[in-house]
Amino acid sequence: EVQLVQSGAEVKKTGESLKISCKGSGYRFANYWIGWVRQMPGKGLEWMGIIYPGDSETRNSPSFQGQVTISADKSIATAYLQWSSLKASDTAIYYCARIDDDGSAFDFWGPGTKVTVSS
């Protein structure tokens, strides 16, 4: 059974750094792209970027370029999303999701990590 398990909720201050994780199981983690999706409070879904754990090739949405860093460690089947300096506007739920064989859809999703940033 494919599963994506995400790290727990975070409460941070503006300017702090943060790294959240997404651990895959039940499939060959290195062989499927993983995407990160943001959902701000009461809003829709926004694609942030993707990573191929096999070689760590990464592609970022222009909207998030330079704002976050996506990485992965295939040896422990885990992908990461990190910020060097959080802003209040980073308050959101962040989902990781596996991209299917064709690269066309997000077929399995993690439960999300809620990040709250306050001053």
Added chain:
Amino acid sequence: IVLTQSPATLSLSPGERATLSCRASRSVSTSLAWYQQRPGQAPRLLIYDASKRATGIPARFSGSGSGTDFTLTISSLEPEDFAVYYCQQRSDWYTFGQGTKLEIK
């Protein structure tokens, strides 16, 4: 590519037929998926490649369309179908529509 979903909110009763629309700003061929998101839950893939049902998705869900105009149809609404639905394209990286909220009338 911008995806525009309509209507923003759809009010129907259980047993009725739901028709949700997604329009792309330029052709995405059939590289379009649909997701359902219930309150407090992660999105769930329903339809990919415009018309293919994902594993475990009931037959009452169907997708159609190509190019710029797509439709998600739920043939007979069940209580658990009232949720928010998003379309997503893969022709030019990834973008999502703004969502359609399907609510109980």
